[in-house]
Amino acid sequence: MSNTELVTESLTEKQWKIAHDIAQNLTKDDTDVNEFKKAIAYLRNAVNQNRSDAISRFFKYLKTLVGNGRQIGHSGKTTDYYRSIDKACSDCLKGFQGDASTLLQILGWASRLMRYYKEAGPIGEVVTPVLESARQVEIARAISSHEFAVGQIVEAKVTAVKGNKVTYEILGTIRLTEKEPKKAQSFSEEQVVKVEILDIKEDGSPKKVKCAG
The missing domain is CATH 2.40.50 (OB fold (Dihydrolipoamide Acetyltransferase, E2P))
Incomplete structure (x- = not known):
């Protein structure tokens, strides 16, 4: 499946809830969204290499980050970020039914929603954002399935x-x-x-x- 096809996929209500739950948990823990996006990038590469075992490799990767956080982290907080990402994904994706491409969509949305929750204030006061049009939804999905960078x-x-x-x-x-x-x-x-x-x-x-x- 190409990235363009990914853009047109829609998540189920349950999958949307998973994305929101992961975003909320990571925001509560004050997790660095950039570290989370690195984990998403790993999953994207794993999907490109071998879709069939991409999910299991992703979870092993998270455990490796936690175990080696002190050696590979950029600051004292990095290990805490890894722990939060591993816990949020393990807890919220328990019993996840879906393929690696769907998981990529869910995590991409979660990373975007983290920005929303961070700006919205205390989690208890957060109202789920409403996207105003089908076009906004398409744009949001396109962003969630791609990592854009200056110079790209x-x-x-x-x-x-x-x-x-x-x-x-x-x-x-x-x-x-x-x-x-x-x-x-x-x-x-x-x-x-x-x-x-x-x-x-x-x-x-x-x-x-x-x-x-």
């Missing part, structure tokens, strides 16, 4: 050209309009090009891109 080169489809402005569409959902004075007139709608990510938003999605050709 990704494919984008040209959806509009107006003067020197080009609208790029990434993953079929994320649209950005940028000034491309040297390139705009050579582009045509529906053309697929390579763009470089110049900046990232708080939610992990691209904020600014430019043609990489």
